[in-house]
Amino acid sequence: MTIFPAITGRTGASPILRGADDLDLELLESRTLDGGTLEVVYRPTLHR
DSSP states (O other): OOOOOOBOSSSOSSOSSTTOOOEEEEEEEEEEOGGGOEEEEEEEEEOO
16 A cells, blocks of 8 residues: 655645645654554645
8 A cells, every 4th residue: 555645724725734735754763553543743844
């Protein structure tokens, strides 16, 4: 499985965060928990 996390404020077709700026997400860390669940931690920054 591949994931492409995104927070789309202005350019999303149906934005969840209406009026918010678009953000890029930097992966800070990931780890596999019991049962194979993947935990991922991202830092948002303004999209340029």
